[in-house]
Amino acid sequence: MSKSDSQKIIIVGAGIAGLTAALCLRQTGRDITVLEQAPALQDIGAGIQLSPNALHVLNAINVSDRLEAKADTPTEVSIRDFKSGTPLLTQKMGATFNRRYGAGYWHCHRADLIEALSNAAQEAGIDILFNEKIVAYEETPDTVFVKTQSGKNISADLLIGADGISSTIRSTLHPNNTADFTGQIAWRGLVPTEQLKMHLNKQGHKRGHKRGHNQVPEGVNVWVGPGKHFVAYRLRQASLMNFIAVEERAAWTEENWMLEGDINKLRTAFSAWDSPVQDILEACTETYLWGLFDRPAPKTWHSSRTVLIGDACHPILPFMAQGAAMAIEDAYVLASSLENKTSIEAGLNLFQQKRQNRVKNLYDISRRNAALYHASGIKAAARNTLFAGARMFPKALSYLLDRVYGLNVTE
Numbered sequence: 001m002s003k004s005d006s007q008k009i010i011i012v013g014a015g016i017a018g019l020t021a022a023l024c025l026r027q028t029g030r031d032i033t034v035l036e037q038a039p040a041l042q043d044i045g046a047g048i049q050l051s052p053n054a055l056h057v058l059n060a061i062n063v064s065d066r067l068e069a070k071a072d073t074p075t076e077v078s079i080r081d082f083k084s085g086t087p088l089l090t091q092k093m094g095a096t097f098n099r100r101y102g103a104g105y106w107h108c109h110r111a112d113l114i115e116a117l118s119n120a121a122q123e124a125g126i127d128i129l130f131n132e133k134i135v136a137y138e139e140t141p142d143t144v145f146v147k148t149q150s151g152k153n154i155s156a157d158l159l160i161g162a163d164g165i166s167s168t169i170r171s172t173l174h175p176n177n178t179a180d181f182t183g184q185i186a187w188r189g190l191v192p193t194e195q196l197k198m199h200l201n202k203q204g205h206k207r208g209h210k211r212g213h214n215q216v217p218e219g220v221n222v223w224v225g226p227g228k229h230f231v232a233y234r235l236r237q238a239s240l241m242n243f244i245a246v247e248e249r250a251a252w253t254e255e256n257w258m259l260e261g262d263i264n265k266l267r268t269a270f271s272a273w274d275s276p277v278q279d280i281l282e283a284c285t286e287t288y289l290w291g292l293f294d295r296p297a298p299k300t301w302h303s304s305r306t307v308l309i310g311d312a313c314h315p316i317l318p319f320m321a322q323g324a325a326m327a328i329e330d331a332y333v334l335a336s337s338l339e340n341k342t343s344i345e346a347g348l349n350l351f352q353q354k355r356q357n358r359v360k361n362l363y364d365i366s367r368r369n370a371a372l373y374h375a376s377g378i379k380a381a382a383r384n385t386l387f388a389g390a391r392m393f394p395k396a397l398s399y400l401l402d403r404v405y406g407l408n409v410t411e
């Protein structure tokens with residue numbers, strides 16, 4: 001039996017970070033138990049963009065095969081003017097990304113991703129225990145003890161905190177280090193595409209009833225305007241239109257970070273925007289509202305036998321669609337770092353060394369995109385000139401994208 005065969009690992013949280021880490025570590029022979037506070041696997045009804053850097057990991061743990069049939073593959077992403085809809089910058093994806101990065105770009109329903117991860121976890125013999133909320137843990141030189149609300153005391157060699165933005169593990173490792181409200185809120189919703197307005201031909205007739213053949217352009221669309229932006233893309237073979245509408249707001253006073261939103265307030269906020277945006281909001285009947293929080297990663301991500309991954313460690317703004325991608329990369333690098341070192345602590349050190357610059361980079365890019373997308377007046381003109389420059393020098397844009405999508409942590 002190798003050293004790793006005898007190692008017992010507890011992962012707190014069966015979200016994207018926890019389930020991916022369970023699968024990566026199981027491949028290296030560890031005994032894994034996942035503890036989840038919820039009564040069952042759950043995810044919000046929303047989409048998620050999976051970029052090539054995330055797909056490399058999902059390929060390596062045989063999850064992308066399970067997901068592929070349910071994923072949509074956008075051909076391009078366009079950043080558009082909020083009023084006219086004129087593309088300010090367009091980047092080809094699809095085959096272009098496959099050639100450049102060795103993996104594509106997918107849109108999935110989050111529930112489909114969680115289902116693919118959990119089915120793979122079950123087949124790999126990973127125990128997922130529900131209704132198990134971690135309330136405390138304690139480390140000794142040889143073991144870490146985990147206490148659950150239901151009264152269980154479980155010991156392990158390593159504890160992984162994948163328990164999201166309000167992480168109990170992080171608040172023990174780093175008391176007072178909570179995430180900050182970023183001054184942005186996001187409405188999210190899903191609309192059946194058949195309820196969107198159809199294109200009209202010159203005679204005023206519908207051009208066809210083909211699913212998804214509506215006014216919203218193909219691919220990922222990001223309309224940018226003063227203090228706001230609006231993202232829309234299709235899901236589940238284009239049967240659903242997923243949207244995220246972001247608006248700047250001075251404060252978030254709610255206790256929850258997610259609430260049911262008021263659809264009329266959302267429609268009013270975007271009433272002067274391009275017609276596809278308004279079509280989507282007209283067809284939308286239900287929306288949820290998020291306060292967007294982030295926090296730079298702490299100086300130390302681990303102690304001797306406890307480590308943080310995903311949002312528990314480094315929640316970032318979703319303006320480069322890289323939060324889950326960072327969690328997925330973390331999971332793979334953690335497993336490989338533990339494989340490469342003889343002690344757990346040395347493996348955790350290596351993990352942090354490999355990850356901290358990468359995560360800091362994405363934290364900064366996501367923050368910069370907020371300013372870029374929401375610019376007004378002279379700043380918006382400067383942004384549009386910058387985008388025009390990127391259209392003229394596509395190599396410069398590719399260089400920037402390579403810094404995000406060009407990393408394959410499985411190599």
Ligand SMILES: Cc1cc2nc3c(=O)[nH]c(=O)nc-3n(C[C@H](O)[C@H](O)[C@H](O)COP(=O)(O)OP(=O)(O)OC[C@H]3O[C@@H](n4cnc5c(N)ncnc54)[C@H](O)[C@@H]3O)c2cc1C
Nearest residue numbers: 013015016017037049133134163164310311318323324325
């Ligand atoms: C509007 C929006 C859009 C986004 N779009 C994208 C995108 O397109 N692409 C992308 O890569 N990222 C995106 N993200 C970011 C992404 O959603 C997150 O980074 C990702 O979901 C984090 O996963 P996680 O597993 O670390 O945390 P979570 O998903 O929060 O999972 C944590 C889990 O831990 C459990 N838990 C918590 N506390 C305890 C406890 N004490 N005991 C037991 N269990 C516990 C929770 O119940 C939960 O299941 C977006 C985020 C937002 C807000």
